[in-house]
Structures are given as structure tokens and as C-alpha cells.
Amino acid sequence: MTDHASKASQDTAHMDAASGSGQGQAMWGGRFSTKPAELMQAINVSIGFDKRLWRQDLAGSRAHAAMLRNQKIISGDDAAAILGGLDEIAREIEAGDFPFRDEFEDIHMNVEARLRELIGPAAGRLHTARSRNDQVALDFRMWVREACERATGQLQALQRALLAQAEAHAETLMPGFTHLQPAQPVTFGHHLMAYVEMFGRDASRFADARARMNECPLGAAALAGSPFPIDRHATAAALGFARPTANSLDSVSSRDFALEALAAGAICATHLSRLAEEIVIWMTPQFGFIRLSDAFTTGSSIMPQKKNPDAAELVRAKAGRMMAAFTQLAVVMKGLPLAYSKDMQEDKVPTFEAFDVLDLSIGAMAGMVGDLTPDPDRMAAAAGAGFSTATDLADWLVRTLDMPFRDAHHVTGAAVKRAEQLDCGLADLPLEELKALDPRIEAGVYDVLTPAASAASRKSYGGTAPDQVRAQIARWKDALS
Numbered sequence: 001m002t003d004h005a006s007k008a009s010q011d012t013a014h015m016d017a018a019s020g021s022g023q024g025q026a027m028w029g030g031r032f033s034t035k036p037a038e039l040m041q042a043i044n045v046s047i048g049f050d051k052r053l054w055r056q057d058l059a060g061s062r063a064h065a066a067m068l069r070n071q072k073i074i075s076g077d078d079a080a081a082i083l084g085g086l087d088e089i090a091r092e093i094e095a096g097d098f099p100f101r102d103e104f105e106d107i108h109m110n111v112e113a114r115l116r117e118l119i120g121p122a123a124g125r126l127h128t129a130r131s132r133n134d135q136v137a138l139d140f141r142m143w144v145r146e147a148c149e150r151a152t153g154q155l156q157a158l159q160r161a162l163l164a165q166a167e168a169h170a171e172t173l174m175p176g177f178t179h180l181q182p183a184q185p186v187t188f189g190h191h192l193m194a195y196v197e198m199f200g201r202d203a204s205r206f207a208d209a210r211a212r213m214n215e216c217p218l219g220a221a222a223l224a225g226s227p228f229p230i231d232r233h234a235t236a237a238a239l240g241f242a243r244p245t246a247n248s249l250d251s252v253s254s255r256d257f258a259l260e261a262l263a264a265g266a267i268c269a270t271h272l273s274r275l276a277e278e279i280v281i282w283m284t285p286q287f288g289f290i291r292l293s294d295a296f297t298t299g300s301s302i303m304p305q306k307k308n309p310d311a312a313e314l315v316r317a318k319a320g321r322m323m324a325a326f327t328q329l330a331v332v333m334k335g336l337p338l339a340y341s342k343d344m345q346e347d348k349v350p351t352f353e354a355f356d357v358l359d360l361s362i363g364a365m366a367g368m369v370g371d372l373t374p375d376p377d378r379m380a381a382a383a384g385a386g387f388s389t390a391t392d393l394a395d396w397l398v399r400t401l402d403m404p405f406r407d408a409h410h411v412t413g414a415a416v417k418r419a420e421q422l423d424c425g426l427a428d429l430p431l432e433e434l435k436a437l438d439p440r441i442e443a444g445v446y447d448v449l450t451p452a453a454s455a456a457s458r459k460s461y462g463g464t465a466p467d468q469v470r471a472q473i474a475r476w477k478d479a480l481s
Contacts, residue, residue: 046106046345052352054093056142057107058086060135060218063238065126073129073228078122085119086111108135129230131222133252133340138218140348142239144261147355148210151265154362155203156480159196161369163473163480166192170469173451174289174379175388182386185451188374190464193472198271200476205264213257216241220251223339253339255329255347262326262351265358269319272361276316279368283309289379290372296364311368315361322361325354383451387416387426392448392457401440411437425449 036044062083069079089111092098104110109132115123166189176186216236219226225248232244245251282289292309300306328350332343390412397408414437419429427449434441447453459465462472 044105044342045102046348047100047102047104047110049349049352050107050136050139051100051110053107053136053139053143053348054111055090056139057111057135058090059142059239060138060235061086061111061126063235064130064218066238067231067235068125068128070234071229071231073230074125078125081119081122082115082126085115085123088118089114106132106136107139108132129221129226129228130218131220131252133222134217134220134248137220137252137254138216138239140255140351141213141217141257144258144351145210145213147351148206148213148261148264151268151355151358151362152203152206152210154359154366155199155206155268158362158366158369159199159203159476159480161366162192162196162199163476165189165369165372165374166196166469167473169374169376170473171466172374172376172379173383173455175383175385176464182382182388184391185383185388185454186458186464187455187466187469188376188379189466189469189473190455192369193469193476195271195275196472196476199268200479202264202268202271205267206261209257209260209264211242212260214240214242215245216243217245217251219244220248223249223252249339253336253344255333255344258347258351259326259329259333262322262329262354265354266319266323266326269322269358269361272365273316273319275365275369276312279312279372280309280316283307283312287378287382288375289382290374292368293371293373296368296371311364315364318357318361321357322354325350380451383455384425384427387419389426389449389451389454390416392454393426393445395457396445396448397438397441400442400444401438403438 065074065079065082065086068074069076074082089098092114098110098114100110101113104113112123112127115126168189169192170187170189172188173185174188174191175182176184176191216232216239218235218239219230219232236242236244279290279292281287283292292307292311296309296311297307298310300308329347332346336343393415394405394408394412397403397411398405401408403411415426415429415434418433418437419426422429422433427446431441431443434445448457455464456466459468462468
């Protein structure tokens, strides 16, 4: 046995002899002579929520044990016993047989206590050259990294659902709005592609956050690093990190990786909420643009005619929880000196809840997008409302008559006013009425005054012309493949 392994064995024997009653305090309580007060235990314990980190905790412990063995800090026999015990703990947790106990406070000490029950004193060697500070930083970072990966995958599934609808409705007319007032005709496919772009940026934010957090804090120990000859690059590689963190203080005291992920989630939630709001509006009889099936709607306990878009409304509401989670963790972290403070135990609940909400919201939105059925006739009728082709008239005056745009804007405004007086649309305004505004106007002007002609004319890159919409669909299909 090496000197390091021998020293670790002696330390373990001393710890085992001092373990006393086997309560949670025995894992850290040599300095203490009495048990914590019940209220202290109640406020301190975190196993009720951090047991979600068990997979990450076991993965980190396996990598750490293997590194300790390879560096000859513990013996091969002890490492084998530890690794075998960790495998047994994994089987117990998966089978629902693991004895999670409040007296051991958190997932880390629960695992260590159970490991000691399974393999004896060798279990104490696992904690050589690490602390719960770097252990929890590792576990939580791995969990958030996986949450970012999951969100990225879900967003891509949502984008594919949007692409399918956009492709089917690349020519389906609808009104484009500003201030929720009819502005210019667009296509339904173009409108949906706007959300493809938004969710694409959301996915890239999660990917960026994941790349930044992909550094391994294991080996930072309590705050100053370790005197043992550990190999932090080996544990980082074993756990799929690009590199170890470069400063031990920063390693255990930072939670900006979670804040960044929550910020990305909050932005994503705003996009989900905006689409949810539009679904709610489009479902109203006053709009009547889309229908949702029974799969994503509910009824009323008193009004039998109701079909409510509750899934969309709940996605809209849950965005607030995502935003609150970011604020909650930011407030926890804003006043903490380096390095670790117990305040940081409050990082997990809002993060876990936020990503649970985000998972559910993205999935529900993908389901609604795939389920919705547009009403093209209703949309097309609305596309021409509110003099939505007025800009097309102004553009025609500029192109055909070489009129300065501000003059064309004035003439078009006068045409809209006259159409209002005659209670007709611009396309139905008699030619003599238009000529009264400018005698150079000719019958060809009517070619641009229909919603279909308006949409088809917007051929600039990223415009609503159906060919442009199809080009963007093809680009995104290729990107998502």
C-alpha cells in the first residue's frame, strides 16, 4: 500500500471509531458534542429535493474513486469495493429500495452512509481529496448541463412541428398585425417561421450556456484545492467535461452556470408565452383562425358550448414561474462572499422546478402546434381587412409614378379616407376616385391591392412571399437534420 493509501486507511479507522450513533452528525460532527436541534435539522436537511441528483452524485463518485486508485491515493481493493458498493446503491435507488434518511441531510451523505453499511470502513476513503462543496457543485453542474441538453432537444422538436405547419401553409393568407391592428397581409407559414427563429435562438442560448458550464469543479475540495496528487483532468474527462475549472474558490462558490441556464429558460418562456397568447386569441370566435382538438382543450362545468384553450393558457402562466426562478436564485447569490455559504443550498429547488415547468411547456406547445387546424378562408378574409394593402398602394405610386414616398403616403392616406367614406376596401375603390387624388393613376394599380398580391410581392430575403417562406423552411430543415 502506498503512503497516501496507508494514511487514508488510518484516517478511515479513526473516523469509524468515532462514528458513534451513526447519525448524520457522525459524518461531520467530531467538533460537536450534541445533536442539532430539531429545527436546525429541519432547516438544514435537503435530501427531500437533492435526491434528484443521485445519478450525478454516483457518477462523480465513480470518477473520483477511479482517479484515487489510478493516482495510488487509495488501494485497488478499496477502489473495487467502493465502485461495487456504488453500483449496488444505484440498483437500490432504481428499484425504490434505497433508505433515504433525513438524518444524513443530503444526497451526498446518504450515499456515503449507505456505502459504509454495504462495504464497511473502505467507504470512508471515497471522500479523500474532496469536499461536499465541490461534490455538490459537480452534481448540480452536471444536472443543469443535462437540463440544457434536454431543452435544446425539445426546442428542436417544437421547431419541427412548426416547420410542418409552415410548409403546409406557406401560401395561406392571414393578417399581419402591429399594435394588434391589421397592418399588412402575410402568410400563416411566415408567421409560424418567426417562432422557428425565436426558438432557434433559444436553443442556441442553451447550447452556449452548456459550453460555458462544461468545466469540472471536482477536486477544488472545500475551497483551496487538495494536497493529494489528484488528477483533475482525468476526472473532468471521465465525466464528459472539456476541462477542469481553473480556480478552486470560483469552483465551489459560483452558480452563474445555473443563472445563465435559467436566464435562457426565462427568455424561452417569453417566446412560448407569446405563441400561447396568439393561440388563445386565434381560438376566439371573434378571430376564428384556428381550431384545437379535444386533446388540448377543456370544457366548462356550467357552459356546455365552451371549448377552452387551457393548455395554451397554462403555458402562458407558467412563464412567470420560469422568470421567478431566475430572480430567486439571483437574489440568493447577490450578496454572498467567497467561497461557499449554506445559502447556496437554495439553488436547487427553483432550478429543478423551473426546468420541470419548461419541459412541460415546450412539450405542450409542440403538441398544440401539431394539433392545430387553421381556417384559411377566415384568415384570408381577415387579411384584407383594415385597408391592409395601403402600403402596397403607396409603393405602387413610388415605383410607377416616381412619386416621393412621403407624397405617396399622403395620397394613400387620402385614398383610405375616401374608401372609409364609401364603405369599401381599397381594391373596390373606383378608378375615378383614385384619379381624383392623382390623375396619373391607372387601372394597373388594382394588381397590387389584393392581399394575395401584397404577400406575393414581399420577395426580399426573409419576406412573406411564399417562395421566401419555403426557402427558409428548407434552410431550417437542413439545419435541424
